[in-house]
Amino acid sequence: MSDKPALARNLSTRHVNMIALGGTIGTGLFLGSGESIKQAGPLILVIYLITGLFIFFMMRALGELLMSDTNKIIFIDFITEYLGPRAGFVLGWTYWAGWIVIAMSELTAVGNYMQFWFPKTPAWIWEAIFLILLYTINIIAVKAFGETEFWFALIKIIAIITIIVSAIIMVILHTKTNQGIVTLSNLWQHGISSGNSQHIIGSFQMAFFSFLGVEFVGVSAAETKNPRNNIPRAINSVIMRILIFYIGALSAIMIIQPWTHYSATRSPFVQVFAGIGIQGAAGIINFVVLTAAASSLNSSLFTTGRMLYSMCPQNSYFAHLNKQKIPMRTITLSTVLVASVIVVNYLFANGVFKVVTSIASAGFLVIYMFLMLTHIKYRHSADYLQGDKYFSMPGAPMTDYLTIVFMLIIFIILIFAKATLIPTILTLIWLGIIFLVSLCIKFNK
Template sequence: MSQTLTPPGQQNEAADAAAPSPLSNGLKQRHLSMIALGGVIGAGLFVGSGAGIAAAGPSIVLAYAASGLLVMFVMRMLGEMSAANPASGSFSVHAERAIGPWAGFTAGWMFWTLLCVGVAIEAIGAAQIMVGWFPGTPSWMWVLVFMAVFCGSNLAAVSHFGEFEFWFAALKIGAIALFLTLGTLAVLGLLPGTDSPGASNLLHDGGFLPNGVEGLLVGLLASVVAYGGLETVTIAAAESDDPVRGVAKAVRTTMWRIAIVYVGSMLVIVTLVPWNAESTAKAPYAAALDSLGIPGAAQIMNVVILIALLSAMNANIYGSSRMAYSLVSRGQGPKALGKVAGRVPRRAVLASSGFGFVTVLLSYWYPDTLFAWLLNMVGGVILVVWGFIAVSQFVLRRRLEREAPEKLVVKMWGFPYLTWVALAGVVAVLGLMVWDEDTRSQVLFTGGLTVALVIAGLVNQRRDSVRN
């Protein structure tokens, strides 16, 4: 009797489809919808956009539009794969199925590191805002409070995470909607007490492209970082009551969310206020509100930024714990982290939160050495992950078209041409990072992390093949 051997990725796919997940399905569609909507509004938008505006001037609108187009392609590819095969490991699982276990190992642990370092950065930023409001209080106390609250919420049922993110997202969406409404009325000259600036801020002080193509490219690099975190919705979808519908809906609304929230708000800011003003570089949204004569604009934005930081912190603890659990469940991490209690991977939550807290301590103890090294190391991680997503989608799309076309609920546009365009875009941005002196070290450190994890992944894959 003959026996057909199935490639490892397809074996895993069949096993995943057959075995029920020990995790909860406690996230409702309203949770997923708000996570998808709120996930695009982060502290990187409210704070990090200032550096991009200072570099690119009014052309920051083009920079966010170009990087937003790349993100749309990436999310569409990820949505196609996640709707066909929902998994808590998201793109890590897809990379394993498409390329091999070493690829899933590399992409998964890279993203876990990125999220854990992100938890620390967000905790530090939130603590700084609290110290500003309560002078004399130690920042470490606020970090400890935030870490305890969100670690606790993630140790409880997944619905607690969903509720936190639901209300955080609602507040962020309300804030950005109000900002866009007031800003648009002011630009059109319809807001009482204000005069329309017309195109003066767009065309004066050096014109639309004041620092040339070089400034635009620096702004492009700054804008790419702001989009990180959108991938979490495909991780969360695996714990929803209808993951396929949830992913499909989230991905299909990505285009207008990016266009309105990112590109729209950048256009409002550079139209209302001079791009080269110090206040614009430091706090662009507060500067725009100040120009409208809104009292306490800086403090209003501090509240919004605090909410964005806490939301990202909560989401990153969740995403990192689920990624760690997925890796361990596939034999690609310490077995101790795989224990599930109350349908929550609590040890993975504790490990992810603990790594984030240690990173906070490093920022106090070794700010210019170990902490700076960590920041550099994760600087280009999101681009490497996007590269894995593009390659995985190309392989899995061909496989699905042959074996299970009915699973293609969400399809990548213009396949395979736009997949190649997205992959070329990722490579181009990495090339720009090497070209720019300020980001070159990040690419080198990220490259070192990638090589180390690829080697570890190949060793782990070899060990598993010998055992089997």
């Protein structure tokens, strides 16, 4: 695997930082947080803090692995090295399939979001336009991808900062809205939770899924300039991003108007913008979530292309880089598979993709747990004993085990929740099938 042509290192510090930001800010915050607020109330802030802490541990484990060998094409390569080629095969194809499914659902979302402004134009036209545009960006140059992600992330950041600054100003000025005076006491004077234990427990699952894709910085490591400095800086900033972009944004939303006044079916950002009198609130947030969906689609094409390049046999047709040192052939194959969603959307109901996306999410949870097991195995290897201990994970191996336990709890929540039971079972079936396939393959030691 290491004998394959090396990918270009053209992602700068600002690109890596924004890629890391984009991995933690998505439609889960802009659209899904309304349901989280309704189910858990202000207690959702504590839930995000707890979940964010374990996500940070996972990212530090990933960071230590990345720093041990920055030439690895993708973090799945570490699973292959320390847990064996069969584990790498099963989890690698699961990760690739998960991103393909996410890309399909995000492409579908892009078409739906564009119909907000152009209701008479068929959604498939917008899906085709966006897919072709992002495919072109991905095969031109790695820097073009990084630049696109930079601006996508910036748009999301501006929207969140606008909410936070608005809340601060309104508290200082004691601004009155249709829901009453804007005050810090809105966080607790209507109760600190919904009181429904089942909903509160379920909110841990929703908080976890909001962070889905945070590991994406581990996919871009092999194409990052000066990874020894840029990767640790991006990973260490995860906690600050959690505090500002999740805790800060959700706090601001519940300060501007009481959490009991939010609807679970609408974006809380739309509701709060409308509540403070900003005209066209729905249009503004539609643009932001369109950006978030396009960003996820862009990242999916990037990731799936690198995954295929990493997993394909040496000297095969797909183990090839173009003149820009980009795996164009694997990106093209992944894009063609994603494009099939246009036909699938025509043949099947949209509800199918909600189930399939949940399958991908459960698959990511399994991958994260095995990533922690990989880090534990690395800590007992000669590579660690002979290394320079640069960017070590704090509290290991205890933090590894605690993170695995936390993720197992989330997985159990998925199994016992009616909405995610079937998708979780289908994920286990998928893993079983891929494992059986791996038994038919002879791996090189």
